[in-house]
Amino acid sequence: MENNVIIKTRNVDFYYGSFRALTDVTMDFEQNRVTALIGPSGCGKSTLLRLLNRMNDLIDGTRVEGEILFEGRNIYAPDVDPVEIRRRIGMVFQKPNPFPKSIFNNVTYAPKLSGITNKAELETLAEQSLRQAVLWDEVKDILSRSAMTLSGGQQQRLCIARALAMKPDILLMDEPTSALDPISTAKIEELIDELKRLYTIIIVTHNMQQAARVSEYTGFFYIGKLIEFNNTEKIFTNPAVKQTEDYITGRFG
Amino acid sequence: MMAQSTMRWRYLKQKIFFGVVRLSALIISLALFGILAYIFFHGFRAITWDFLTLSPTDSMTAGGIMPAIVGTLYLTVGAIAVALPLGIVSAIYLTEYAKQGRWVRIIRIGVNCLAGVPSVVFGLFGLGFFVVFLKFGSSILAGSLTLGILILPTIIGASEEALKAVPQTFREASLALGVSKWQTISRIVLPSALPGILTGAILGVGRAAGETAPIMFTAAAFFTAALPKSIFDEVMALPYHIYVLATAGTNIEMTRPLQYGTALVLIALVLGIDLIAIVIRSSMRRKKRW
Numbered sequence: 001m002e003n004n005v006i007i008k009t010r011n012v013d014f015y016y017g018s019f020r021a022l023t024d025v026t027m028d029f030e031q032n033r034v035t036a037l038i039g040p041s042g043c044g045k046s047t048l049l050r051l052l053n054r055m056n057d058l059i060d061g062t063r064v065e066g067e068i069l070f071e072g073r074n075i076y077a078p079d080v081d082p083v084e085i086r087r088r089i090g091m092v093f094q095k096p097n098p099f100p101k102s103i104f105n106n107v108t109y110a111p112k113l114s115g116i117t118n119k120a121e122l123e124t125l126a127e128q129s130l131r132q133a134v135l136w137d138e139v140k141d142i143l144s145r146s147a148m149t150l151s152g153g154q155q156q157r158l159c160i161a162r163a164l165a166m167k168p169d170i171l172l173m174d175e176p177t178s179a180l181d182p183i184s185t186a187k188i189e190e191l192i193d194e195l196k197r198l199y200t201i202i203i204v205t206h207n208m209q210q211a212a213r214v215s216e217y218t219g220f221f222y223i224g225k226l227i228e229f230n231n232t233e234k235i236f237t238n239p240a241v242k243q244t245e246d247y248i249t250g251r252f253g
Numbered sequence: 254m255m256a257q258s259t260m261r262w263r264y265l266k267q268k269i270f271f272g273v274v275r276l277s278a279l280i281i282s283l284a285l286f287g288i289l290a291y292i293f294f295h296g297f298r299a300i301t302w303d304f305l306t307l308s309p310t311d312s313m314t315a316g317g318i319m320p321a322i323v324g325t326l327y328l329t330v331g332a333i334a335v336a337l338p339l340g341i342v343s344a345i346y347l348t349e350y351a352k353q354g355r356w357v358r359i360i361r362i363g364v365n366c367l368a369g370v371p372s373v374v375f376g377l378f379g380l381g382f383f384v385v386f387l388k389f390g391s392s393i394l395a396g397s398l399t400l401g402i403l404i405l406p407t408i409i410g411a412s413e414e415a416l417k418a419v420p421q422t423f424r425e426a427s428l429a430l431g432v433s434k435w436q437t438i439s440r441i442v443l444p445s446a447l448p449g450i451l452t453g454a455i456l457g458v459g460r461a462a463g464e465t466a467p468i469m470f471t472a473a474a475f476f477t478a479a480l481p482k483s484i485f486d487e488v489m490a491l492p493y494h495i496y497v498l499a500t501a502g503t504n505i506e507m508t509r510p511l512q513y514g515t516a517l518v519l520i521a522l523v524l525g526i527d528l529i530a531i532v533i534r535s536s537m538r539r540k541k542r543w
Contacts, residue, residue, distance in 0.1 A: 087431030097422040110430035
């Protein structure tokens, strides 16, 4: 079991200035599994997600304590290049955020900059990524059209394809369906189920049914602390902590 | 229920307010239109093919203004060539790289102060630094550099605004893909900000082409029939030519039509350069909509 852990946090504290947003978070994330992070707004789940690929580096005045080990190496060690980490740990955001470029150029943007110049190779990569994101059939004839012309749900799948084109090991998803309608949401959820065969997925969600539907493991956060972390089924049917039960039954949050 | 008379009073107030707003807009348009019309009616008779293509003759009381047109064109293009790269790079530093805090605030105050310095001071600085100290002499080079510094705050300000208007989500999306910060700026942020930056450049062009004081000591010649052969040559310039004809000419009253004609050409030149920039900008905007 321990062998399959791809990324883990050890006693992580995180500060925005003097405000402590996370306290003593220790978690293991298993390879090729979907782990959901749930909890009320401001509980620190998104903060933890953004710590895993060093996106919080972009915010001035933040500080991390503890360790986050990716394949056994602390990603916050001074000799680690955050750009390298982000290549291997991709991210999909709450609101679809395609670049104002063509669909094709959105998908191939990062691979091109990482050194792939062969046109045929880029085309193969684009098709492969768009197929994985189940968007290919909808866009194969309009690859040169602006990504901004797609619907919200399509844009989000494009963002997923864009992240997959870098062939990451882990895909972080920060409330990826909260800006989408139910049909687009269902598509993304199906997609997550497919993707976990190839990738490790960590998803933050406000939607408890979604967490129950897509994930194998669920962690419940409250005021910066990991309250309970277990099999999703266990969390949703028989939580060990009263706070978890109160939250998933909708008594607060 | 609101009393009928109270409602009527409210509508009246609204009408008065809208009236005042409309009137202000009207006054501004009229002022602009008035100036343009005044110059046009006084100047259009002077505009002939010879006026545009010949050098001044008879102690600048006849002939054309071609050397001044060419000179102003050179100086304006030179000023933009100096200020645009420098301004964009400064704005990138201030918005993308510098840690927001006291240091950046001081730089911003400095830039704003620079914008408020009277243009004749820039002229004197250019004379002391570029013309004398760096030994460029009175030349296109010294004039362009002086005008470049003059319009730098405008360009930095517009570029900063344009960079800030690029959604943060674009930067995050790019960085999260493992793209470096510099690549993110050069491939995503800068192209998205370019239309806004161009707006700053347009404002800069108008200012650079129209200024007299900064080029008086650094670039402008009272009279030269020859066109400049290098950037170390003096040139005539439209605003300075108007100034000379109107204050120090051999026959000020007689050359009035020439003065207005020159002013008309200057305005047309600035509008022409602006128009090119606006066309480029709108074609960029079409491609870069978000």
